Amino acid sequence: MPKKTISKSKKENIGGLLHEKRKFKPSAQFSKQANAQKSIYAQAKKDPIKFWDSMAKEVIWNKKWTKTLQWKTPDAKWFVGGKLNITETCLDRHIAEGRRNKAAIIWEGEPGDKKTITYFELYRDVNKFANVLKSLGIKKGDRVAIYLPMIPELVIGMLACARIGAIHSVIFGGFSPDSLRDRINDSECKLLITSDGAYRRGQILPLKHDADIAIADCPSIENVVIVKRGDFLLRVKEGRDHWYHRLMQDAKAYCKPTYVDAEHPLFILYTSGTTGRPKGIMHTTGGYLVGVYTTTKYVFDIKDDDVYWCTADCGWITGHSYITYGPLANGATQIMYEGAPNWPENDRFWQIVEEYGVSIFYTAPTAIRAFMKWGREHPDKYDLSSLRLLGSVGEPINPEAWIWYNEVIGNKKCPIVDTWWQTETGHIMITPLPGITATKPGSATQSFPGTEAVILDENGKQVKEGGGLLAITKPWPGMLRGIWGDRKRFIETYWSKWDNIYFPGDGAKIDKDKYLWVLGRIDDELNISGHRIATTEVESTLVAHPDVAEAAIVGMPHEMKGQCMIAFVTLGGNIQPSEKHENLLREFVSRKIGAIAKPEKIIFTGDLPKTRSGKIMRRLLRDIAMGKVMGDTTTLADPDVLNKIKQRYEED
Numbered sequence: 001m002p003k004k005t006i007s008k009s010k011k012e013n014i015g016g017l018l019h020e021k022r023k024f025k026p027s028a029q030f031s032k033q034a035n036a037q038k039s040i041y042a043q044a045k046k047d048p049i050k051f052w053d054s055m056a057k058e059v060i061w062n063k064k065w066t067k068t069l070q071w072k073t074p075d076a077k078w079f080v081g082g083k084l085n086i087t088e089t090c091l092d093r094h095i096a097e098g099r100r101n102k103a104a105i106i107w108e109g110e111p112g113d114k115k116t117i118t119y120f121e122l123y124r125d126v127n128k129f130a131n132v133l134k135s136l137g138i139k140k141g142d143r144v145a146i147y148l149p150m151i152p153e154l155v156i157g158m159l160a161c162a163r164i165g166a167i168h169s170v171i172f173g174g175f176s177p178d179s180l181r182d183r184i185n186d187s188e189c190k191l192l193i194t195s196d197g198a199y200r201r202g203q204i205l206p207l208k209h210d211a212d213i214a215i216a217d218c219p220s221i222e223n224v225v226i227v228k229r230g231d232f233l234l235r236v237k238e239g240r241d242h243w244y245h246r247l248m249q250d251a252k253a254y255c256k257p258t259y260v261d262a263e264h265p266l267f268i269l270y271t272s273g274t275t276g277r278p279k280g281i282m283h284t285t286g287g288y289l290v291g292v293y294t295t296t297k298y299v300f301d302i303k304d305d306d307v308y309w310c311t312a313d314c315g316w317i318t319g320h321s322y323i324t325y326g327p328l329a330n331g332a333t334q335i336m337y338e339g340a341p342n343w344p345e346n347d348r349f350w351q352i353v354e355e356y357g358v359s360i361f362y363t364a365p366t367a368i369r370a371f372m373k374w375g376r377e378h379p380d381k382y383d384l385s386s387l388r389l390l391g392s393v394g395e396p397i398n399p400e401a402w403i404w405y406n407e408v409i410g411n412k413k414c415p416i417v418d419t420w421w422q423t424e425t426g427h428i429m430i431t432p433l434p435g436i437t438a439t440k441p442g443s444a445t446q447s448f449p450g451t452e453a454v455i456l457d458e459n460g461k462q463v464k465e466g467g468g469l470l471a472i473t474k475p476w477p478g479m480l481r482g483i484w485g486d487r488k489r490f491i492e493t494y495w496s497k498w499d500n501i502y503f504p505g506d507g508a509k510i511d512k513d514k515y516l517w518v519l520g521r522i523d524d525e526l527n528i529s530g531h532r533i534a535t536t537e538v539e540s541t542l543v544a545h546p547d548v549a550e551a552a553i554v555g556m557p558h559e560m561k562g563q564c565m566i567a568f569v570t571l572g573g574n575i576q577p578s579e580k581h582e583n584l585l586r587e588f589v590s591r592k593i594g595a596i597a598k599p600e601k602i603i604f605t606g607d608l609p610k611t612r613s614g615k616i617m618r619r620l621l622r623d624i625a626m627g628k629v630m631g632d633t634t635t636l637a638d639p640d641v642l643n644k645i646k647q648r649y650e651e652d
């Protein structure tokens with residue numbers, strides 16, 4: 001094969017980051033067939049409420065709304081008076097409109113098992129499982145926890161809850177028993193759906209075993225439904241635990257949808273919080289559906305013959321909005337893959353793209369950087385010509401990764417949509433529209449029609465060109481409606497920085513062409529491989545270890561993960577730090593929170609640098625971790641402490 005070279009990037013400095021200078025224009029060929037036409041921006045700008053109102057008419061309602069938006073900061077009510085069941089848009093409508101035998105989910109398990117589920121089959125299973133949930137006493141408004149690997153039953157479980165108006169709370173399968181327990185208890189879930197186990201990189205994760213540990217301390221759980229994924233060892237507690245396949249055998253085939261108010265909660269999804277306690281982000285039904293339906297249609301340009309693949313896990317918001325609800329609301333065919341991209345080999349994703357003819361591919365920059373590192377010989381072995389659109393989400397994408405994605409995966413013919421949004425926003429907020437927006441690598445470009453993101457300074461003054469804080473000035477349909485059980489925190493976190501404006505917690509820039517560049521979080525949260533982790537959560541976990549007296553976490557740039565965590569730890573008593581301790585504490589965090597929270601490195605220190613008022617000086621720790629020269633240390637209680645830490649770090 002001829003050696004193909006990747007074009008050299010020409011860079012310019014944007015907000016302290018080096019970005020590709022070239023601008024990529026949409027191709028006429030793509031524009032011609034695109035779902036979104038140029039006029040969409042002007043129309044939505046003229047009357048955003050009318051824009052969302054017209055989009056709402058494209059989904060299924062049982063009763064039409066009387067008012068599109070009722071807004072009193074920070075409380076939005078969208079489609080007031082409307083009633084619906086979200087599963088009618090995602091399922092019933094497709095059965096009625098000729099997609100009955102269309103593949104809804106093409107699933108591939110990590111060990112290589114395969115399954116295609118048509119819209120009718122999905123509809124049938126969701127109905128049956130909704131009846132199962134009912135028979136186990138689940139009613140409208142009850143919370144159901146879902147702790148599953150990426151198997152179709154995860155989507156079925158979410159939709160079955162929605163069918164009967166129950167609120168699902170999906171907890172990522174990589175979370176520890178403690179994390180699962182805290183999330184179940186916070187929203188008092190009555191039922192847990194889990195599986196006997198899961199496959200990950202050829203390893204077996206004992207999900208049910210972990211769930212047992214968690215629910216030993218979850219008084220609200222009355223029943224557990226276990227999906228059989230393999231032949232994993234487990235204990236079944238008579239009366240409480242039930243096998244999914246047995247319950248499904250006897251379940252009635254049809255379950256009448258429970259119509260709920262547009263503002264009825266659809267789900268709770270936990271995301272990290274700066275106080276160390278995760279926040280139960282609450283989303284409701286009508287606005288969320290309209291938001292994910294619209295953004296999927298226009299950002300991913302989905303057509304009936306597309307094969308769409310979002311590589312996220314349903315344990316995160318990306319999986320909720322762009323696996324479960326958005327694509328199904330659009331009647332799409334999608335790939336669902338259970339495992340890791342490098343199992344059994346580094347080419348697994350490209351093998352899947354070729355095999356099923358994937359046309360739209362949505363992944364995270366951290367994955368793209370991993371693909372780059374593994375080498376282009378893996379994608380080059382496969383026919384990727386079915387691809388026509390690429391997406392990126394979760395963190396800023398560096399220019400090298402963008403160009404590699406464009407040239408090696410997209411063969412320079414696929415528009416790239418770099419989509420900015422959050423668990424809290426529910427759907428994409430800043431993005432190019434394929435076929436319309438010219439792209440700049442690393443810039444999520446502009447607000448999605450009907451939404452408005454701007455850059456403000458601390459005082460709320462708009463920055464026309466330059467750096468500042470990202471802000472959202474208008475209510476949008478999929479916006480979070482609160483933090484479960486914590487109104488005060490909801491207001492403090494998102495609505496206190498400026499008047500009537502949402503604060504997402506990101507720093508950003510706007511350039512002379514009005515392009516937005518989201519630079520990253522400005523609070524105590526880190527973004528590691530596209531996952532948000534609060535430093536305080538990891539710190540409090542570390543100090544919970546009997547050997548640890550004090551701990552401070554700082555974020556550092558990481559080549560693959562975007563960011564990583566360095567922990568500074570002071571051991572208690574006379575314990576001497578050793579490598580053994582480093583491994584032990586890293587494992588401890590992994591066990592207590594989940595592998596994603598494991599610090600990259602632990603630096604032991606006799607003391608932590610503090611101000612006179614006792615605040616840990618993270619800035620200095622960060623400088624040490626970065627190997628930088630020390631800054632001004634005069635505010636330190638004991639400047640010598642810092643020298644010692646610095647010395648230790650340099651020794652390592």
Ligand code: WT7
Nearest residue numbers: 393394395396418419420421422423518521532
């Ligand atoms: C945070 C949200 C969005 C779904 C997955 C993550 C960062 C997200 C981008 C992007 C730059 C991005 C932000 C945001 N982020 N997408 N395209 N460019 N930064 O959801 O876990 O709620 O994290 O991810 O910092 O606030 P999440």
